[in-house]
Amino acid sequence: LPDEDPIDNTIDDTLGSDDIIDVIKNFIAERDPMxxxxxxxCFIHPSCYELDSTSSTILSxxxxxxxxxLSQKLAIHLSARRTETARNILxxxxxxxxxxxxxxxxxxxxxxxxxxxVSVLATKTIIDSIKDIWLSLNGDLEYAKSSIQExxxxxxxxxKEQVQAMVDIAEVVQRIPAKTELLLExxxxxxxxxxxxxxxWDSWKRQGGD
Numbered sequence: 457l458p459d460e461d462p463i464d465n466t467i468d469d470t471l472g473s474d475d476i477i478d479v480i481k482n483f484i485a486e487r488d489p490m491x492x493x494x495x496x497x498c499f500i501h502p503s504c505y506e507l508d509s510t511s512s513t514i515l516s517x518x519x520x521x522x523x524x525x526l527s528q529k530l531a532i533h534l535s536a537r538r539t540e541t542a543r544n545i546l547x548x549x550x551x552x553x554x555x556x557x558x559x560x561x562x563x564x565x566x567x568x569x570x571x572x573x574v575s576v577l578a579t580k581t582i583i584d585s586i587k588d589i590w591l592s593l594n595g596d597l598e599y600a601k602s603s604i605q606e607x608x609x610x611x612x613x614x615x616k617e618q619v620q621a622m623v624d625i626a627e628v629v630q631r632i633p634a635k636t637e638l639l640l641e642x643x644x645x646x647x648x649x650x651x652x653x654x655x656x657w658d659s660w661k662r663q664g665g666d
Contacts, residue, residue: 489631490596496628497603500621502610527626534619543608546622549629550601554594556633560640561590568644585643593636600629 498504522528526549533542565586573579604625611618 489628489635493600493628496625497600500607522623524627524630527623530626531619531623534613534622539608539613546604546626547601549626550597553629553632554597557590557593557636560637561586564640564644582644585646586640589639589643
């Protein structure tokens with residue numbers, strides 16, 4: 457309507473810290489915990505992109521939100537300023553996840569090849585599909601592990617916000633194996649489908665048309 461103030465009709469396209477955190481926790485977290493892990497590290501790292509926050513001093517670990525025993529233990533040690541112990545707990549958890557996803561890789565290679573390895577080419581395609589996922593995730597976890605260790609040297613970790621951020625990182629790390637298992641299960645299917653597409657009698661027609 458002509459009498460409406462155009463200023464009132466403008467859309468606020470600015471995103472605050474709360475909006476960004478909401479997107480990460482409610483959208484990215486379910487779909488890609490590895491991306492969530494990198495964003496969580498970035499948002500607390502001094503040289504990346506620190507979110508706006510207040511500097512409330514930690515009074516007790518009870519003020520920190522955590523949902524797993526490991527995260528609760530981490531919060532207790534950080535709140536008590538036992539940062540070296542906390543660092544070891546978190547780094548060891550990343551290493552445990554690396555071991556877990558390697559075991560998952562072998563599990564799904566065995567299952568995928570056993571169910572669909574109908575030829576040498578099919579077997580190779582399935583193995584490559586699964587191994588590529590493991591290589592990518594393991595490399596990402598190596599980088600995340602290095603970045604996490606760096607955070608313990610760069611930050612005082614003496615505020616509620618910083619401790620909560622580290623606890624959030626721990627919780628994301630623990631969710632990675634479950635998501636990895638889904639990815640590897642899909643890879644066994646995709647690897648076989650790729651073999652079918654490349655080995656069917658008219659594949660030369662599709663390849664020539666690409």
